[in-house]
Amino acid sequence: xGIDFVRKAAPTFRKGLDKKRIELVTPTLFTQQPDCxxxxxxxxVHDGEKLQAGQELGVRLEGQKVVVLRGLDQVATFNSPPAxxxxxxxxxxxxxxxxxxxxxxxxxxxxxxLC
Numbered sequence: 001x002g003i004d005f006v007r008k009a010a011p012t013f014r015k016g017l018d019k020k021r022i023e024l025v026t027p028t029l030f031t032q033q034p035d036c037x038x039x040x041x042x043x044x045v046h047d048g049e050k051l052q053a054g055q056e057l058g059v060r061l062e063g064q065k066v067v068v069l070r071g072l073d074q075v076a077t078f079n080s081p082p083a084x085x086x087x088x089x090x091x092x093x094x095x096x097x098x099x100x101x102x103x104x105x106x107x108x109x110x111x112x113x114l115c
Contacts, residue, residue, distance in 0.1 A: 038113045038114065038115075039113065039114075040101050040102075040111040040112060040113040041078060041081070041082070041085055041111070041112055041113075041114075042078075042109050042110070042111055042112075043066075043068050043076040043077060043078050043109065043110050043111075043112050044076060044077055044078075044079055044108060044109055045075065045076045045103075045108045045109060045110050046074065046075055046076060046077070047108075049070075049075040049076065051075065051076070051100050051103050051110045052100065052103065053100055053101060053102055053103060054099065054100065055070075055099070055100045056097060056098070056099050056100075057069060057070055057075065057076075057097075057098050057099075057100065057112070058070075058095065058096075058097065058098070059089065059095065059096045059097070059098040059112065059114060060089075060094060060095050061086065061089040061090060061094040061095070062094075064081075064086070065077065065078075065081075066078040066081040066085060066086070066089065068098065068110075068112060076110060076112075085114075088114065096114045096115065097114070097115040098112040098113065098114050098115065099112065099113050099115060100112055101113050
């Protein structure tokens with residue numbers, strides 16, 4: 001009678017152990033890719049110009065000054081551009097494409113990410 005009880009109880013015990021073993025060997029550390037968001041830079045919008053989120057603009061390096069262009073018109077400038085922005089623009093021959101991610105009406109600034 002003792003061996004019959006062990007044989008009846010053993011399969012259910014193995015099933016429970018197998019489920020946990022499958023969970024342990026399932027890789028979960030690298031199954032999700034990390035999100036990469038580009039860095040955005042704050043530009044001062046010129047008086048009378050309106051920018052919208054999602055708008056694509058040109059970004060040009062002129063000496064040590066960085067300007068934002070809509071067509072041929074300057075719509076914003078980066079007052080104190082960081083060194084990595086200047087070096088990135090210099091590496092791409094002084095021009096890049098930028099996208100407006102946010103507009104702050106009160107401070108007349110816009111956050112622009114480079115493509």
